[in-house]
Amino acid sequence: MPYVNIKITKEGATSEKKAQLIQGVTDLLVSVLGKNPQTTVVVIEEIDTDNWGIGGRTVSELRKKG
Amino acid sequence: MPYVNIKITKEGATSEKKAQLIQGVTDLLVSVLGKNPQTTVVVIEEIDTDNWGIGGRTVSELRKKG
Amino acid sequence: MPYVNIKITKEGATSEKKAQLIQGVTDLLVSVLGKNPQTTVVVIEEIDTDNWGIGGRTVSELRKKG
Amino acid sequence: MPYVNIKITKEGATSEKKAQLIQGVTDLLVSVLGKNPQTTVVVIEEIDTDNWGIGGRTVSELRKKG
Amino acid sequence: MPYVNIKITKEGATSEKKAQLIQGVTDLLVSVLGKNPQTTVVVIEEIDTDNWGIGGRTVSELRKKG
Amino acid sequence: MPYVNIKITKEGATSEKKAQLIQGVTDLLVSVLGKNPQTTVVVIEEIDTDNWGIGGRTVSELRKKG
Numbered sequence: 001m002p003y004v005n006i007k008i009t010k011e012g013a014t015s016e017k018k019a020q021l022i023q024g025v026t027d028l029l030v031s032v033l034g035k036n037p038q039t040t041v042v043v044i045e046e047i048d049t050d051n052w053g054i055g056g057r058t059v060s061e062l063r064k065k066g
Numbered sequence: 067m068p069y070v071n072i073k074i075t076k077e078g079a080t081s082e083k084k085a086q087l088i089q090g091v092t093d094l095l096v097s098v099l100g101k102n103p104q105t106t107v108v109v110i111e112e113i114d115t116d117n118w119g120i121g122g123r124t125v126s127e128l129r130k131k132g
Numbered sequence: 133m134p135y136v137n138i139k140i141t142k143e144g145a146t147s148e149k150k151a152q153l154i155q156g157v158t159d160l161l162v163s164v165l166g167k168n169p170q171t172t173v174v175v176i177e178e179i180d181t182d183n184w185g186i187g188g189r190t191v192s193e194l195r196k197k198g
Numbered sequence: 199m200p201y202v203n204i205k206i207t208k209e210g211a212t213s214e215k216k217a218q219l220i221q222g223v224t225d226l227l228v229s230v231l232g233k234n235p236q237t238t239v240v241v242i243e244e245i246d247t248d249n250w251g252i253g254g255r256t257v258s259e260l261r262k263k264g
Numbered sequence: 265m266p267y268v269n270i271k272i273t274k275e276g277a278t279s280e281k282k283a284q285l286i287q288g289v290t291d292l293l294v295s296v297l298g299k300n301p302q303t304t305v306v307v308i309e310e311i312d313t314d315n316w317g318i319g320g321r322t323v324s325e326l327r328k329k330g
Numbered sequence: 331m332p333y334v335n336i337k338i339t340k341e342g343a344t345s346e347k348k349a350q351l352i353q354g355v356t357d358l359l360v361s362v363l364g365k366n367p368q369t370t371v372v373v374i375e376e377i378d379t380d381n382w383g384i385g386g387r388t389v390s391e392l393r394k395k396g
Contacts, residue, residue: 001318003135003173007241007267013297015116021296022119028288032281033272039318041135041173042119043073050213053220053240054265054303067186069333069371071137079165081248087164088251094156098149099140105186107333107371108251109205120133120171139373147314154317174317175271182345185352185372199384201267201305203335211363219362226354230347231338237384239267239305252331252369279380286383306383307337
């Protein structure tokens with residue numbers, strides 16, 4: 001009964017891609033750890049690039065610099 | 067001084083219901099664990115059904131199948 | 133299918149109290165929001181008082197001051 | 199390679215303020231714990247005042263009471 | 265630069281299994297969403313079965329019932 | 331009333347360093363965003379190096395390679 005939380009920047013991931021990610025992560029928990037898929041929960045959170053920082057800079061700033 | 071994070075799918079919970087949930091969870095922490103309500107924080111996050119997966123499927127897909 | 137994460141300071145909550153809290157929170161999600169208890173997950177994390185701060189001080193310091 | 203998650207109420211923090219917070223927290227992890235800034239991630243989440251509770255009340259209610 | 269948090273019950277996952285899970289999740293984020301693996305962070309948290317509840321019962325209770 | 335969660339690898343941060351980090355982060359939230367320190371909560375979680383992955387490798391592996 002694992003719980004997985006995936007945070008990514010909000011940059012246009014489609015519903016199809018997100019569904020694929022949820023399926024893939026669930027499969028991994030089944031194949032690697034033998035978990036029950038029926039109680040495996042995966043939650044994706046998409047974060048504005050103004051609100052995500054790495055190396056002390058926001059992703060918005062990093063994207064602008066190219 | 068507990069911190070509680072509740073994640074639910076975004077499917078129309080009203081402000082009244084959410085206020086009731088916050089009050090109820092705070093009361094529980096007081097009655098069960100003797101916590102101080104004044105520093106008990108409860109944060110509710112509502113997640114798009116495309117971004118919530120269980121059993122390897124998104125809730126959007128599960129709702130469609132009925 | 134809600135997911136609830138409760139963080140408290142590690143100060144001796146018994147298994148019985150934690151079970152009671154899990155039951156109580158699950159019941160609340162059923163009664164207030166009509167959620168399915170079978171897919172409601174509650175995870176309690178107990179945090180060392182050295183690692184919990186409020187008002188800029190650790191709980192370890194606050195407990196010492198009485 | 200620390201990961202920092204900051205949750206605040208959604209009450210108009212500007213991009214500039216958020217960038218300043220990300221820079222400040224990253225600097226602290228470098229100066230206090232000697233962490234590598236290049237792999238230090240800071241994520242800010244802004245929560246609706248209806249969804250944040252303290253003392254059993256939502257921030258929306260508390261703001262109304264003034 | 266995704267951040268993934270995986271919570272599982274503490275029931276003896278080996279270092280090898282956990283390394284395999286970290287590699288697998290990172291690969292998925294690269295193949296599905298085109299993310300940069302170098303800044304993809306995966307954190308696994310293992311939770312005592314007394315502290316994990318599903319269906320209103322702790323996993324400790326559920327395991328006892330067999 | 332912000333809530334801050336800091337995850338770092340468990341590699342010997344002292345109580346003093348952690349107290350300094352809690353104080354520093356709280357001060358930042360006051361100076362940058364004008365938050366009330368009395369309801370600012372900071373929680374530090376220290377994660378085993380086997381359970382932290384970056385670039386698809388665990389920190390345990392990365393440390394061994396030097």
